[in-house]
Amino acid sequence: MNFLERLRNAGINPGDSEELRLQKALLVLASGLVSIAAIGWLLIYWALGPKLSTTLPFVLQVLVATNLLIYAASGNFAVFRFSQLAIFLFFPFIAQWAMGNFVTASGVILWGLLAPVGALLCAGPRESVPWFVAYLFLTLLTGGFDFLLADYLIGMPAPVPLKASMAFFALNFATISSIVWLLMRFAILERQKALAALEDAHRLLGIEQDRSxxxxLNILPQPVAQRLKDDDCTIADGFADVTVMFADIVSFTELASDMTPQQVFGMLNRVFSKFDEMAERLGLEKIKTIGDAYMVAGGLNTESNDPCAAIAQLALEMRDWLAGAGARGANPLRVRIGIGTGPVVAGVVGKKKFIYDLWGDTVNLASRITGEGAPGSIQCDAATYARLRDRFVFEPPHIVPIKGKGTVVVHRLAGRLGQQVGQALPTHPQRAKVPGGA
Structure with a gap:
C-alpha cells in the first residue's frame, strides 16, 4: 500500500489477523484523539496569553502526528506502538515537572494513564504490566517530590489563577476519561462484530456439516458412516442373515434408444427416487444402482424387525407401481426382481469415491435369478421362501440353471395372503397360515 492508503487504513494489511487489525485501529484512534485534545489545549493556552506557554501542547501534537506519519510510511507497527505509548507515558510527567506540582499542572499526569490502557488494548494483558508499573512509579516519584518541595513552593506566585487551575483539573479528568471510554467502547464494539461474524461462520459451518x-448418509449406512468418521480403518463386516434384492428394468436399452439423454435420466431418476422412498419407509438399506438395476438389502440395520418380509413387500410395491401408467406416461414399465437370503460380507471399498457394497453367494444368487426371471416376476430362493411362505402367495416352484451353481429351485412371489395381486400392501403385515403348507 502507498503512504495515503496506509494512513487512511491505519496501516492495516490484508493478511493481518482480526486481533492485529483491532490493535492497529485502536492505537491510531488513540493517536487521533490525543492530537485533537492537544489542539484544544493549544487553543486554551493561547487564549490565556503569557500566563501559560503553548509550547508543551504544540510539542505533544507534533510528536504524536510525526510518529503517526512515520508509521504510515514504514508500516512497522511494533516500533510505532512502543514509541507512541512512550510518548503517552512520559510526556505528561515532563509537562507537569515543567509546570510545577499537581496543583499548578492541574493533574496533567493523568494523561499518562493512556500508556498502560493503550498497552492493554493494543499489546495484551501481559505486555501492559510494565507500562502500568512505570506509570505508578512515575506518579509516586512525582508525588514524592511535590511532598518534599511543598514548603519551598508555598508563597510562590502561581502561573495560573486558582479558578483556572480548577477548570483545568476538570478538563483533564473529563478529557482523559472520555478518551479511555471511547477506546474501550470501540474495542468492545469491534470485538462484538468479530464475535457475531464468528458465530455466523460457525452457523454456516454447521449448515455445511449437516449437508455433508x-x-x-446417502452413500453409507449411519453406523458405517460414524465408524469412518471416528476411525479411518478398513470396514468389513459379516452378517449371517441378510435378504438381498435386485430389481432390473425390462428392455431398458430398447426404451432408452428412443429417448434423449435428458429423458433417460429423468425416467431413471423418477423410478429410483420412488424406490428410495419405499425402501426408507420400510427400514431397508439401499446399496447402489447399477445402470438400470437397483440393489437393496434388509438385515444390515435394526430399523426393520422382519427384513425378509419387508423386502418382499418392497418388491411387490415396486412391481405394482411400475405397472401403473404413472411411472412412464402411457408406456408402463416392467421389472424383473430377484431375492436371496443368507450370509453376506459388507464393507466399504476404496479410499476415493468409495461405496458400501455386499459380497457372497447370497448376493450372486439374488443377482443371477433376477436375470432368469420373466418380465414382471419376483423370484425368490429357497431360504427366502421358507421365511415367507406362511404370509405370502407363491406360484409352484420351478428349477432354473444358474452359472457356477447348477440348477436351483426358485419360487415366484405372486402377492400377499388375503390380497389380490397388485392390491396396496400394509407396512406391517400380519402373519397368516397357508392352507396345506408349502
Missing part, C-alpha cells in the same frame, strides 16, 4: 452428513 446428509450426503455421507
Amino acid at each position: 452428513e446428509r450426503l455421507l
Whole structure:
C-alpha cells in the first residue's frame, strides 16, 4: 500500500489477523484523539496569553502526528506502538515537572494513564504490566517530590489563577476519561462484530456439516458412516442373515434408444427416487444402482424387525407401481426382481469415491435369478421362501440353471395372503397360515 492508503487504513494489511487489525485501529484512534485534545489545549493556552506557554501542547501534537506519519510510511507497527505509548507515558510527567506540582499542572499526569490502557488494548494483558508499573512509579516519584518541595513552593506566585487551575483539573479528568471510554467502547464494539461474524461462520459451518452428513448418509449406512468418521480403518463386516434384492428394468436399452439423454435420466431418476422412498419407509438399506438395476438389502440395520418380509413387500410395491401408467406416461414399465437370503460380507471399498457394497453367494444368487426371471416376476430362493411362505402367495416352484451353481429351485412371489395381486400392501403385515403348507 502507498503512504495515503496506509494512513487512511491505519496501516492495516490484508493478511493481518482480526486481533492485529483491532490493535492497529485502536492505537491510531488513540493517536487521533490525543492530537485533537492537544489542539484544544493549544487553543486554551493561547487564549490565556503569557500566563501559560503553548509550547508543551504544540510539542505533544507534533510528536504524536510525526510518529503517526512515520508509521504510515514504514508500516512497522511494533516500533510505532512502543514509541507512541512512550510518548503517552512520559510526556505528561515532563509537562507537569515543567509546570510545577499537581496543583499548578492541574493533574496533567493523568494523561499518562493512556500508556498502560493503550498497552492493554493494543499489546495484551501481559505486555501492559510494565507500562502500568512505570506509570505508578512515575506518579509516586512525582508525588514524592511535590511532598518534599511543598514548603519551598508555598508563597510562590502561581502561573495560573486558582479558578483556572480548577477548570483545568476538570478538563483533564473529563478529557482523559472520555478518551479511555471511547477506546474501550470501540474495542468492545469491534470485538462484538468479530464475535457475531464468528458465530455466523460457525452457523454456516454447521449448515455445511449437516449437508455433508446428509450426503455421507446417502452413500453409507449411519453406523458405517460414524465408524469412518471416528476411525479411518478398513470396514468389513459379516452378517449371517441378510435378504438381498435386485430389481432390473425390462428392455431398458430398447426404451432408452428412443429417448434423449435428458429423458433417460429423468425416467431413471423418477423410478429410483420412488424406490428410495419405499425402501426408507420400510427400514431397508439401499446399496447402489447399477445402470438400470437397483440393489437393496434388509438385515444390515435394526430399523426393520422382519427384513425378509419387508423386502418382499418392497418388491411387490415396486412391481405394482411400475405397472401403473404413472411411472412412464402411457408406456408402463416392467421389472424383473430377484431375492436371496443368507450370509453376506459388507464393507466399504476404496479410499476415493468409495461405496458400501455386499459380497457372497447370497448376493450372486439374488443377482443371477433376477436375470432368469420373466418380465414382471419376483423370484425368490429357497431360504427366502421358507421365511415367507406362511404370509405370502407363491406360484409352484420351478428349477432354473444358474452359472457356477447348477440348477436351483426358485419360487415366484405372486402377492400377499388375503390380497389380490397388485392390491396396496400394509407396512406391517400380519402373519397368516397357508392352507396345506408349502
